[in-house]
Amino acid sequence: xxxxxxxxxxxxxxxxxxxxxxxxxxxxxxxxxxxxxxxxxxxxxxxxxxxxxxxxxxxxxxxxxxxxxxxxxxxxxxxxxxxxxxxxxxxxxxxxxxxxxxxxxxxxxxxxxxxxxxxxxxxxxxxxxxxxxxxxxxxxxxxxxxxxxxxxxxxxxxxxxxxxxxxxxxxxxxxxxxxxxxxxxxxxxxxxxxxxxxxxxxxxxxxxxxxxxxxxxxxxxxxxxxxxxxxxxxxxxxxxxxxxxxxxxxxxxxxxxxxxxxxxxxxxxxxxxxxxxxxxxxxxxxxxxxxxxxxxxxxxxxxxxxxxxxxxxxxxxxxxxxxxxxxxxxxxxxxxxxxxx
Numbered sequence: 001x002x003x004x005x006x007x008x009x010x011x012x013x014x015x016x017x018x019x020x021x022x023x024x025x026x027x028x029x030x031x032x033x034x035x036x037x038x039x040x041x042x043x044x045x046x047x048x049x050x051x052x053x054x055x056x057x058x059x060x061x062x063x064x065x066x067x068x069x070x071x072x073x074x075x076x077x078x079x080x081x082x083x084x085x086x087x088x089x090x091x092x093x094x095x096x097x098x099x100x101x102x103x104x105x106x107x108x109x110x111x112x113x114x115x116x117x118x119x120x121x122x123x124x125x126x127x128x129x130x131x132x133x134x135x136x137x138x139x140x141x142x143x144x145x146x147x148x149x150x151x152x153x154x155x156x157x158x159x160x161x162x163x164x165x166x167x168x169x170x171x172x173x174x175x176x177x178x179x180x181x182x183x184x185x186x187x188x189x190x191x192x193x194x195x196x197x198x199x200x201x202x203x204x205x206x207x208x209x210x211x212x213x214x215x216x217x218x219x220x221x222x223x224x225x226x227x228x229x230x231x232x233x234x235x236x237x238x239x240x241x242x243x244x245x246x247x248x249x250x251x252x253x254x255x256x257x258x259x260x261x262x263x264x265x266x267x268x269x270x271x272x273x274x275x276x277x278x279x280x281x282x283x284x285x286x287x288x289x290x291x292x293x294x295x296x297x298x299x300x301x302x303x304x305x306x307x308x309x310x311x312x313x314x315x316x317x318x319x320x321x322x323x324x325x326x327x328x329x330x331x332x333x334x335x336x337x338x339x340x341x
Contacts, residue, residue, distance in 0.1 A: 006276055006283050013290035017066065020297040024062040025054065027301045029310075057191070061300065063202070064193040068258055069268070069296025071205040071250040073288035074212050076265030077272070081219045081281070082243045083153045090251040090265035093156035093244065094135045097163035099255040100186065102131025104167045107182045108174040124185070125197070125256040132252030135159060139244055149240065187313035188259035190300055197257050208250035209289060215242060216281040223279060262315050263322025264299075268292040270329045295321070 025037055030053055037054065045055050075090030083092070091097070106127040139156060146152050171179055193201070221234050229236055254261065272287040273279065299321055303312040 002280075002283060006278070009276060010283070010286055010290065013287065013294060017290050017293045017297065020294050020301075021062050021066065024065065024297050024301050025058045028053070028058060028304050056194075060193055060195055060198060061190045062297065063198055064190045064258065065296040065300040066293040067198075067202050067205050068190070068254050068261060069264055069292035069294070070289040071208060071254055071292075072261060072265040072296075073268035073272075073292025074209050074285060075247045075250045077269040077281070077284055077288050078212055078215075078219075078243045078247050079265075080269055081222060082240060083149050084223070085153065086270065087266065088153065090247055091160075091255075091260065091262075092153065093139050093247070094159035094163060095132045095248050095251045096255050096260045097160040097167075098131040098133075098135030099128040099252065100131070100260060101163040101167055102127040102134070103185055104170045104182055107185070108170040108178050122197075128256035129252055132248065132255060135163070136244070136248035136252065139248075140241065143237075143240060143244060147237070152240075185259050186315075188261045188315040188318075189311075190258060190314055191311060193257050201253050201257055204253045205250050208246045209285075211242065211246045212285050215239065215246075216285055219281040220279075258314075260315070261318060263318045263326070264292060264296060267322035267325045268295060270326060271295075274329055274332070 026032060026034060030049075032050060032053065036050060040048075040050055040054050045051050072090050076088075079088040079090060079092050080086060082088070103124060106124065138159065139152070142155055143152055146155065171182070174182070218234050218239050221229050221232050222236070222239060224232075229239075251265075268288050268291050269284065271291050272284050275291070276283050276287050278284065296318075299314060299317040302321070303314050303317045305312065
């Protein structure tokens with residue numbers, strides 16, 4: 001039963017995300033007042049420099065923060081529910097590692113004269129998507145033979161290790177210039193995402209979030225254990241396949257355009273459980289959507305410190321915010337368990 005307090009909290013976080021979206025449009029290396037921002041948005045695009053900054057840079061970046069924060073957070077809660085592991089995240093099955101390996105082959109192999117490296121972000125995204133889909137397909141094939149979710153988790157970690165090892169080999173033989181290009185991609189970035197990329201990313205992430213909402217009852221049953229899940233008529237294999245596909249689509253498209261964004265997918269589900277004090281996925285999925293969007297907007301604002309001519313790597317900010325959150329929640333829960341004991 002959803003309580004009135006939980007509904008008010010959901011509304012509150014949705015409203016907070018809207019406020020943070022507006023604030024994110026004001027933060028950057030160029031100072032734009034709230035009055036100028038509103039006038040520019042209401043009057044529409046023109047040839048002024050403020051219009052260029054607002055419409056071509058800050059709005060796409062803020063929209064990217066919302067969709068990335070929401071998508072990774074929902075993927076995180078799906079993985080944590082599937083594996084019943086609080087440290088599982090959206091990249092635990094190796095989707096991100098597959099994307100990184102494909103991007104490394106594209107960028108770093110150019111240093112060995114194997115392929116011609118283009119500066120087009122679409123080519124980079126295409127390789128990342130192909131890498132993500134390849135690992136996703138491999139995991140799906142393995143999941144047909146492996147019935148145990150814990151074994152599947154271990155296999156996913158091993159696939160990540162293999163991909164990381166191959167990336168290290170490519171890095172060793174690459175040139176310093178190409179190596180720098182690849183490392184910058186691994187830092188993650190929201191500023192390089194444009195409207196054409198958003199037209200592809202937003203629908204796919206929204207489809208993934210919608211699919212997660214349709215799975216909420218099955219996810220609640222899954223938390224009771226495999227035996228209860230079978231008794232209640234839920235197909236564990238089918239549900240696991242749906243979770244893997246949904247997570248793979250969301251994380252694959254986000255990684256392709258923004259790079260591997262860390263900690264958001266692990267930290268936000270913990271925040272949702274702690275704030276809403278429930279394991280009911282009817283609440284948690286919506287809660288993670290709004291909290292994830294709000295937290296990613298905060299990280300984006302922190303990365304764009306006024307006065308600096310450049311932005312901080314988004315992964316450095318998400319790590320500085322996400323890691324302490326996880327540590328705090330683990331310590332808090334441990335104290336609660338000790339007190340109850």
